[in-house]
Amino acid sequence: MRSSLTPARCLGAASALAFASAPALASQEATGASAPDASTGLYYISMATVFMLATFIGIGAIRRVSRLLHTPLMSLTNAISAIAVVGSIMVAGAASPETPLSVRIMGSVAVFASMTNIISGFMITDRMLKMFKTEGGKA
């Protein structure tokens, strides 16, 4: 049988992720710069650890998604992967006055594209999920 992913295990995994992030935060503090110390390469290994753990959590969670819901699942993950909006906002609204206009425009277009995905992704997922009813008409 598939191993079950209980909310408690989710939390456990999430805290594992938080621990994996801790060295990164610490290194940020130590150098005092906004960019962490990249020369050691250790930082990137902690990032890779986060990636690996998140992939396993993702695979565990997705495997348990009912096949009924694969279409809404796709639009939901679509909206979630529009988290690229975070990077886009940082590029579009960057504080530095020297940022070239072309860079800002690219960032803004990226914000537009991601926000469109976020809005449409979550809305259509909810719209589809509302349709799944049992005999009595309950969702």
Next chain:
Amino acid sequence: MNTTFLIASALDDLRSSNMLKYVVELAYVLAMALFIFSLHWMSDPKTARKGVFAGVWGMTAAILATWAKGEVTQHLWVLAPILLSIWPGMKLANVPITAVPQRTAVSHAFGGLAAGLVGTAEFFHWYLDANLHAEMTPFRVSALLIEIVLGYLTFTGSIIAAGKLQEVKWIPQRPWVYPGQNLVNGIAAIGAVVLAVMIVMNPTAPLAPYYFGGVIVLSLIFGPMLVLPIGGADMPTVIAILNSYAGLSAVAMGFVLDNKLLIIAGALDGSSGLILAIIMCKAMNRSFTNVLFGAFGQVQAAAPGGEQKQYKPEAPEDAAQVMAQASLVVIVPGYGMAVAQAQHKVRELYDQLKKRGVTVKFAIHPVAGRMPGHMNVLLAEAEVPYTDLVEMDEINPDMGQCDVCLVLGANDVVNPAARHEKTSPIYGMPIIDADKARTVYAVKRSKNPGFAGIDNELYFLDKTRMIFGDAKAVVGELTKALAGPGAH
């Protein structure tokens, strides 16, 4: 008035102290947890809507936290595109359910575009400012290149996929192949890798932006090259793979920007696409490489046998009589049902049969339709209770007790040749055992073979009767015939 002032001064205090940094990072951790819960709740239709709310709150937390960072001060550049995105976002959220595969492809294109643009913007931001050259570590530049390759490839590839699904005229429906295709693709891939390596070795070289432009152009070309050779029946796999790419480009962006939230959310999306693609491939008994490079559908090896096979047509009225006597009717929907938009008529037929005490189930093959779960959503839209939508593996053991199997616009997924015909391109593909039912009615638009271009053995069995016509019209007639005798 006082409150706004208080909030503003509180924010200033936060910024000047180190507090804000922690608040932002904690908001990111919260968003990560909410995204994981969001996927977790999708495991059951009962909790699934909670999952959407978790996702919305996670995203809201992430956006607000990013915006509150001291690094973002040019608010108009952020606010304007957000306001502009509301209208197209609502528009795309309210497409007809039959257009959901296209919408999904379009949103993959948007996701890819965003990743590509952010990568490009970051590169030039660093390149043009000599103070930032130190940021261009080999690792980061490599991640950035992966980000833009995946981003731009997903962008153009998804546009082609959306065009195919929308059945736009200038995009061929049949797989588009030419001799030496894989060789051309291979050379282009090597070219992109060589350019990428040159950029990583010396990202501040005067020629680096030109190499960078070369990588962008090659990635933009790659998308169509990957999707054009793939036939309509393979669309579910392609959509899932593009989904995965869009997620992985967000992961790469996370590595570039040192942002773990991006890595985690991207990894969740990437693994989702991967799992779906694997499920689709298994359901067709094909490998990844075979789907991507095999150009399914033009290999029609099996020569037509000497015997002239004959269809046995039947009128809908007669079929309705047999169905009315049945105790278990299994309906196998396929892409044909979606094309004919017959789902609401199917629901009426379902109601009529239920009224007569007939048990009706729907047998859903994993690759029926044009995207994972396509049939389920269509039937759910028509308000068929989801408890009557049954997966292939669960319905097959019951097919022996099935009195009537109604094949509605499905073809390859019920072809018994997949079990024994070793020369058939679909050999080994798991199928719904429609041929085990006592009587089979197959609704078919025309006498042409299906998408894979293969004759369907099921249609020539002694127990099979063909009903030719548009799925919607045929189902309508069946319903009318069932309602007729009972009405007076």
